[in-house]
Amino acid sequence: MRKLYSILKTGGLCCVLGLALTSFSLDAKEVVLSKEVSKAKNHWQEFRSLNGECCMKFPKYPDHLSEKLRLPEIGFDLKYDAYISAIDQKTTFLLLIAQYPDFVDQTYANKNLEGFVEGLLKHNPGLTHELSLVNGHTVLDLFICKEGMYFKGRALMVKNSFYLMAMECEAQYYDEASYKTFIDSFELMR
Numbered sequence: 001m002r003k004l005y006s007i008l009k010t011g012g013l014c015c016v017l018g019l020a021l022t023s024f025s026l027d028a029k030e031v032v033l034s035k036e037v038s039k040a041k042n043h044w045q046e047f048r049s050l051n052g053e054c055c056m057k058f059p060k061y062p063d064h065l066s067e068k069l070r071l072p073e074i075g076f077d078l079k080y081d082a083y084i085s086a087i088d089q090k091t092t093f094l095l096l097i098a099q100y101p102d103f104v105d106q107t108y109a110n111k112n113l114e115g116f117v118e119g120l121l122k123h124n125p126g127l128t129h130e131l132s133l134v135n136g137h138t139v140l141d142l143f144i145c146k147e148g149m150y151f152k153g154r155a156l157m158v159k160n161s162f163y164l165m166a167m168e169c170e171a172q173y174y175d176e177a178s179y180k181t182f183i184d185s186f187e188l189m190r
Helices: 004-006 012-022 035-044 106-123 176-184
Strands: 045-048 052-058 065-071 076-088 091-100 128-134 135-145 149-158 160-170
Touching: 004 149, 012 076, 052 091, 052 176, 106 128, 106 135, 160 176
Parallel strands: none
Antiparallel strands: 045 052, 065 076, 076 091, 091 160, 128 135, 135 149, 149 160
């Protein structure tokens, strides 16, 4: 998970998300025992966020962290919820939901996604990304390979909520089927 934190620690929104992620320590080996690996690959569990705004599948029920970050330099607080699960000791899945104040609306969505990409590119020149439309929402699919680690994910902004779904693993353990199961299961409930 430390690689995940360093990949996300970039400018702008990425910095905020990186700070949020570094405020807790969760090692993939604490999330799932290796005996459960084959079971987890075949038995994904549907999970609904605590506020009920979205659902998605995780390899096992995710651990949850909720924080509110004071951001005096930009004049508001950012609330976020992070849900983390793993298939094994080398593959971690994350759903991060950042809640902006109500004045942030859909008109900010593309601007925030662009800022997210710019921040990531600044510190990850190998980033590949693509904007596309999924279920009526603009999404940013991204992939970073850094120091033998893969970070692959999808970000989107709906009204005042920013969603980041991602899988992190060592390159040799990357499994496209697990990534697709995770990403394709995301569904907004509101």
